Amino acid sequence: MTNTTEPRDPITGSCACGGIRYRIDGALKNARSCHCSRCRKTFSGQASAYAEVDPEATFTWTQGEALLTRFETMPEFGLAFCSRCGSTLCGTHRGRVHGVTLGCVDGDPGVVIEMHIFVDSKAPWEVMPEGVVSYPEGPPSRVHASRAPT
Numbered sequence: 001m002t003n004t005t006e007p008r009d010p011i012t013g014s015c016a017c018g019g020i021r022y023r024i025d026g027a028l029k030n031a032r033s034c035h036c037s038r039c040r041k042t043f044s045g046q047a048s049a050y051a052e053v054d055p056e057a058t059f060t061w062t063q064g065e066a067l068l069t070r071f072e073t074m075p076e077f078g079l080a081f082c083s084r085c086g087s088t089l090c091g092t093h094r095g096r097v098h099g100v101t102l103g104c105v106d107g108d109p110g111v112v113i114e115m116h117i118f119v120d121s122k123a124p125w126e127v128m129p130e131g132v133v134s135y136p137e138g139p140p141s142r143v144h145a146s147r148a149p150t
């Protein structure tokens, strides 16, 4: 059998204090940035920066899983963050890792932010960069089917 996919190092990530680390054997997909008021609070910034873990990929906590604290943001969807430094590391769906915050990825995650959503709800102090793909509200239905936890 020939594996036609390009060999790639695993994607790794960690929190600000380095207590929690993970690796993803496989790819990320649907990277996006949501500017809604809820994501601003959740990500403590102007927007989220989030990508889903491909269902074919394997996500593994390699260090510090006991430091994780989970917070449910809406039924079945939640977030997990470091109880020591506060970094938000991942989004969860029914307790499983659904996607990761791009800010906690170390190095190149192999994806770029494809779209900015809920831009009509952006903070009054945010200036959107020119030329980015943006939507006033939710993403197109293609992505909506696999929505983010936030």
Ligand SMILES: [Zn+2]
Pocket: 015, 016, 017, 018, 019, 020, 082, 083, 084, 085, 086, 087
């Ligand atoms: Zn930490």
Ligand SMILES: [Zn+2]
Pocket: 034, 035, 036, 037, 038, 039, 040, 048, 118, 150
């Ligand atoms: Zn949002």
